Each structure stands twice: as C-alpha cells, then as structure tokens.
Amino acid sequence: MDALDLLLNRVSVTRLCEPAPDAAQLDLLFRAALRAPDHGQLHPWRFLTIEGDARHKLGELFARALQSWEPDASEQALQKARNMPLRAPMLIVVIASVKAHPKVPEHEQLLAVGCAAHGLLLAAHAQGIGAVWRTGEFSYDPQVLSGLGLSQQERLLGFIYIGTPEGRVRAAPVLEPQAFVSDWGGQQDA
Numbered sequence: 001m002d003a004l005d006l007l008l009n010r011v012s013v014t015r016l017c018e019p020a021p022d023a024a025q026l027d028l029l030f031r032a033a034l035r036a037p038d039h040g041q042l043h044p045w046r047f048l049t050i051e052g053d054a055r056h057k058l059g060e061l062f063a064r065a066l067q068s069w070e071p072d073a074s075e076q077a078l079q080k081a082r083n084m085p086l087r088a089p090m091l092i093v094v095i096a097s098v099k100a101h102p103k104v105p106e107h108e109q110l111l112a113v114g115c116a117a118h119g120l121l122l123a124a125h126a127q128g129i130g131a132v133w134r135t136g137e138f139s140y141d142p143q144v145l146s147g148l149g150l151s152q153q154e155r156l157l158g159f160i161y162i163g164t165p166e167g168r169v170r171a172a173p174v175l176e177p178q179a180f181v182s183d184w185g186g187q188q189d190a
C-alpha cells in the first residue's frame with residue numbers, strides 16, 4: 001500500500017470478527033508503533049494483548065468496576081460491560097509509562113505514546129486488519145488499571161480493538177485542510 005494512500009484513507013473499523021492478527025502481523029504492528037517520535041529515547045510505552053478467554057476476564061473486571069460506581073447497576077448494564085471486550089477477537093491495551101526526565105516533560109511522553117498507538121493503527125490498516133481505538137470510563141477506573149497490572153505512575157491511553165473487518169470498510173470522510181489551517185503573520189498585539 002502506498003504511504004500517502006494509507007495516511008489519507010485509514011478509518012476506524014468498529015465491526016470486527018475472527019481471526020485476530022497472527023504473530024507475524026502483530027510483530028509488524030508493534031514494530032510500527034515503536035517508530036513513534038520519542039524525544040530522549042525514553043520509550044514511554046507499554047502494550048498488553050488480550051484475546052481468547054482473557055477477553056471474558058476483562059469483561060468481568062469491567063462489570064466489577066461498573067458495580068463499584070453504580071451498586072444498583074442493572075443486570076443488563078453489567079452484561080453490556082462484560083460484553084464490551086468481546087466486540088473484537090483481540091484488544092491491545094495502550095499504556096503510557098512516563099519516566100521522570102529533566103528535559104522531556106510528561107505531556108511530550110504522552111504524545112509519543114499516542115503516536116505509537118497511531119502507528120499501530122496505520123500498520124493494521126496497511127495489512128488489511130481492522131482496528132478502532134476506544135477509551136471510555138473503564139480506561140480511567142483504578143480497579144481496571146490495577147487489574148491490568150498498571151503501576152501508579154502508568155496511564156491507560158486506550159484499548160485498540162483489532163481483528164478482521166466484518167463487511168465493507170467505510171470510506172474515509174474528506175476533510176478540507178483550509179478549515180483547520182491558517183497563516184500566522186507575526187506576533188499578535190495584546
């Protein structure tokens with residue numbers, strides 16, 4: 001796939017089915033992620049893969065978290081939480097492992113992790129693999145973070161749901177750069 005075609009046409013794919021990426025495909029996904037801009041060469045990222053029965057365990061973790069916020073949550077709401085990880089054959093958890101550094105502030109490291117996740121999404125699209133990056137309330141829940149083994153210093157930046165696209169992949173919407181770009185001619189008067 002041509003690089004510009006990839007950049008201009010990647011879309012989130014929400015309808016995913018088996019199979020999940022194989023070992024060779026996953027290796028390429030992570031190799032692409034590791035090419036993210038990384039000021040200071042800190043490698044402030046970590047990833048977890050979740051597939052098979054582990055998706056059910058993650059669903060139970062989600063349900064327990066929901067119940068801790070909403071003790072009266074309906075069985076339907078709990079089941080919805082349990083089913084969330086089952087929407088794809090694999091999930092990749094994107095984790096920011098920010099390191100103390102005198103010249104590389106936390107926000108630069110978080111951006112690097114975001115770029116790593118984007119590289120992973122681009123590599124998936126290039127291989128015909130469907131993927132969507134999701135966050136949501138479970139990404140911030142202390143019980144979920146602990147259950148996934150994150151340290152106090154780490155942040156969960158999202159879950160990438162990944163698998164084979166089910167049905168036709170939608171076309172990327174066309175956005176016009178002029179709506180987002182303007183010239184700056186010099187310092188603004190205060």
